[in-house]
Structures are given as C-alpha cells and as structure tokens.
Amino acid sequence: MTTMTKFKYSKRVPADGTDAVGAILKAAADPKIISFAGGLPAPELFPVKEMQAAVDKVFEEHGQEAMQYGAAKGVTALRELILQHVKEKEGVTGALDNVLVTTGSEQVLDLVGKAFVNPGDTVLVEQPTYLCALDVFKSYGAKFVGVAMDEQGMKMDALEDALKAHPETKLVYTVPNFQNPTGRTMAVDRRKKLAELAAKYDVYVLEDNPYGEIRFAGTHVPAVKSFDETGHVFYMSTFSKTLAPGFRLGWVVADEDVINKLTVLKQSADLHTDNLAQYAVVEFLDNNDLDAHVKEISDLYGKRKQLMADGLKKYFPAGVKYTNPEGGMFLWVEVPGVDDTVELFKECLKHNVAFVPGDPFFAGKPQPGAFRLNYSNAKEDQIKVGMKQLGEALQEAVNK
Incomplete structure (x- = not known):
C-alpha cells in the first residue's frame, strides 16, 4: 500500500x-x-534439547508465573544468579537492587541513552566502536568524540586529553573485551585508569561486555567495574553469546539509584523482560554446566x-x-x-x-x-x- x-x-x-x-x-x-x-x-x-527440557520444567513448576506479568527489574532468581556470576567471573560485587534484567543488551544501550544523554551531550567512544551504540546514542542527540585505540584497547592518555578538551562529556562507552569490531582487549592497567578518570572527571562509563566469556587464548582480565569505587561505571552483559540470542536476555549492574531510574524507563518501554525466557535460563543454569x-x-x-x-x-x-x-x-x-x-x-x-x-x-x-x-x-x-x-x-x- x-x-x-x-x-x-x-x-x-x-x-x-x-x-x-x-x-x-x-x-x-x-x-x-x-x-x-x-x-x-x-x-x-x-543447547536446544537442554533448553527444551528447562522450558518444560518451567511450565510444570512455574507455568502461571511465567505467563503472568512480572517485575520490571526481572525474575529474582535470575538476578541472584547474575550477581553470583559477575562476582565470580568479573570481580563485580553488588546487591539485588543493583541488577536490572533487560530485553537484550541493546535495551541497556537505549535505556542509558534515554536516561543520561540530552541533545548536544558529548559521548566518548573507541575509534572504531560498535555501530549500534552509535545509532542509539545518536538518536538521543549525542555528539561523538572518537578516542584512539591500539592493540591494548582505548588509550588512556588520549581519553584524558578528550575529557580535558570536552568538559561537557556525559558518557564514555567501551567494549573492553574482544571489542566489536576490532577484537582487541583493554589491558588491566588501562581498566584501572579508566575507573579513576571517570571519578576524576565525573563522567559515566558504560562497560559493554557481551563477548568476555568467549576466551580461547590468553588470560582473563577483570571488568572495569571491578575497579570502580564511586559508582561511575555501569556494567552490562548478555546471555546472547553464551546461550541464546533469540531469548533477548541482557542485564546491567549499576548504582541502585541508576537502576531505579532505568527501571522506570523500562516500564514505559515494555513493562518487563520475557518471563518464560528468564525462568528457562534459571532452570537451565540449575541443571547444566554453563562453564x-x-x-x-x-x-x-x-x-x-x-x-x-x-x-x-x-x-x-x-x-x-x-x-x-x-x-x-x-x-x-x-x-x-x-x-x-x-x-x-x-x-x-x-x-x-x-x-x-x-x-x-x-x-x-x-x-x-x-x-x-x-x-x-x-x-x-x-x-x-x-x-x-x-x-x-x-x-x-x-x-x-
């Protein structure tokens, strides 16, 4: 038509x-x-067969809850597992109120953009960076400044120069592990420095870690968030690369006040993330070896x-x-x-x-x-x- x-x-x-x-x-x-x-x-x-068994058990034991409206922050059992997971794998600690389950990690980008980026605000990004993040922040009127990288990830001297040149900066976006698109990983000393710079210049860091567990060489590096002592770093990840992208399950770990604001914005977008997918992942993790x-x-x-x-x-x-x-x-x-x-x-x-x-x-x-x-x-x-x-x-x- x-x-x-x-x-x-x-x-x-x-x-x-x-x-x-x-x-x-x-x-x-x-x-x-x-x-x-x-x-x-x-x-x-x-894991199709294992997930099918998990879904069957969810319907047997939690069918009504899975099919009913749910809490905007997510199923409590899943949020508890996410907290345990990020503590063991990334050194990120927190309480239940520091976790929000989202409809994929893409929703975290959108919610953070909506919550923090006003038209004309500056967002610092790795050069190059994840193209969908650019699209999301651009939709909220962001101006971008690219920060140079090398094989050790975003260069901290270049980042500090950018922060000095752009004191209006609101947000720094980074994919520190096996970055999309370059595959580079940020060195541990730079992660510590990034957390320090965020506090020093009072800017927020959105740490996007969808790929971190898919490591086939080298040594694991703890999250930027693990070095954050002031709440300036928001940590986000997803089950899309380790379990099932079609389930659209992501999460963000941040200061409780930030989580509360993002939750309000999420409620106006989709009320809550799919309950069946959340319960199914809980059941899967209880009965299978994710590692x-x-x-x-x-x-x-x-x-x-x-x-x-x-x-x-x-x-x-x-x-x-x-x-x-x-x-x-x-x-x-x-x-x-x-x-x-x-x-x-x-x-x-x-x-x-x-x-x-x-x-x-x-x-x-x-x-x-x-x-x-x-x-x-x-x-x-x-x-x-x-x-x-x-x-x-x-x-x-x-x-x-």
Whole structure:
C-alpha cells in the first residue's frame, strides 16, 4: 500500500531513511556468498534439547508465573544468579537492587541513552566502536568524540586529553573485551585508569561486555567495574553469546539509584523482560554446566579464528594489517591503498565473499580500507574457501 502522505518523523529517525548496514547484510545473505559479515553465534552449539527440557520444567513448576506479568527489574532468581556470576567471573560485587534484567543488551544501550544523554551531550567512544551504540546514542542527540585505540584497547592518555578538551562529556562507552569490531582487549592497567578518570572527571562509563566469556587464548582480565569505587561505571552483559540470542536476555549492574531510574524507563518501554525466557535460563543454569558449554563455544571459535588467520597470512596482499583476538567473534583488517571500503565490498561480492565495511563503526571520519570479519558463524570449509576468494579480491583491488 502506498500513499501520497509526507510523514513528519521525529529527529531521531535518520533523515535519508537508509539502512546501509542492512543493505550490506542483505547482499551478503545471497546463498552463493560466503559471508563473514554477520555477527551471529554458531547455531549448532545452541543447547536446544537442554533448553527444551528447562522450558518444560518451567511450565510444570512455574507455568502461571511465567505467563503472568512480572517485575520490571526481572525474575529474582535470575538476578541472584547474575550477581553470583559477575562476582565470580568479573570481580563485580553488588546487591539485588543493583541488577536490572533487560530485553537484550541493546535495551541497556537505549535505556542509558534515554536516561543520561540530552541533545548536544558529548559521548566518548573507541575509534572504531560498535555501530549500534552509535545509532542509539545518536538518536538521543549525542555528539561523538572518537578516542584512539591500539592493540591494548582505548588509550588512556588520549581519553584524558578528550575529557580535558570536552568538559561537557556525559558518557564514555567501551567494549573492553574482544571489542566489536576490532577484537582487541583493554589491558588491566588501562581498566584501572579508566575507573579513576571517570571519578576524576565525573563522567559515566558504560562497560559493554557481551563477548568476555568467549576466551580461547590468553588470560582473563577483570571488568572495569571491578575497579570502580564511586559508582561511575555501569556494567552490562548478555546471555546472547553464551546461550541464546533469540531469548533477548541482557542485564546491567549499576548504582541502585541508576537502576531505579532505568527501571522506570523500562516500564514505559515494555513493562518487563520475557518471563518464560528468564525462568528457562534459571532452570537451565540449575541443571547444566554453563562453564563447560562456554568452553565448547570458545574452543570452536578459537579453531575458526585460527583458520581465518591462516588464510590471512596465506592469501592476503603484503602490508595488510589485522588484529589477533584472544576471544570473541571478530577480527579487524586494514588494507593500505584502498580509498573506498564500500566499493571494495562490492568488488568482493563479485568473488562471492562478504565482510562489513569499517565506515559505520567510526564516530568521525572513517579509516579507508578497514573492515570487520566474523568467524563464529562460518563453517571451517567456508572459512578456507572464503579467505582464498577474499584474498584474490583484495589482490585485484590493490593492484588496480
């Protein structure tokens, strides 16, 4: 159905109405294309039978509660398990009133943006950073300042320079573990410094940790939040990468006052997160070994990442740089001499292989020739063939 009506959208809706990333992913979904463009977990590792048993038991024991309206902060048993989990894994301590269960971690981004970002407020982000965070904060009128990174994550001297240059800064957003899109991990001394700078300059840090448990090399690093003594750091994570993205279960751990404000905003958005999914995860965690399941995921992703790294070394042009993640789902490639990464993407499609161009991950001027590769959702034979095809396409582009 079409009309002649000119709709008067709010300023939060992109003026041109385009979805560049959506268009890229749609092109990459062609069955002929080997796609390293998505950010999906490996579906063959979803614990389908175990979760089915958990859901059956929930209906037997908590059917009415699961189907009824629930508390906006989430099911108490799940919040207790989250508290226990973040204390054991990340060194983050708190009480029940410090935890809010959300509809995926994406909702945390939206709630924090709604709660703290006024039009014109400055948000500091890693350069590059998670593109959906940029979209969310932009919708609330944020101005962005990118902070330089190296292989040890966000550079703290650059962050402090940015804080001095922008005293109006409201929020610092970081993905410190196996960052999306680069796969980099922030060093422990920088995490301590980040918590110190947040207190010193009275800015909030939103620590986004969806990938931290998927580690296949190196040593675990405690959360930024574990070094927070003033309540300036908000810690967020999700079950999407360890259990089931379709359940849309995330959470945020923060000062009680912050949690209360976010809860009010959540109530006006969706009342509460899906009760059945919450009860099912509680039941699953009570009867299954999550650590063993996560190790299985990590082992598979580590194998796939190594295959991708081997292909990079074997097939890519000389001078190409790439990150070497110790976990997570992504690595980052930089091809010197390429001016238009989107055009490079189109050329690679002709070779039946796809990636996500780096442009949407930058708050400011994008870095030419940079792109993200995903290894978690590609089978081993696809990685071997796809990296060869991608290398051939890059060789042609560089030689033009």
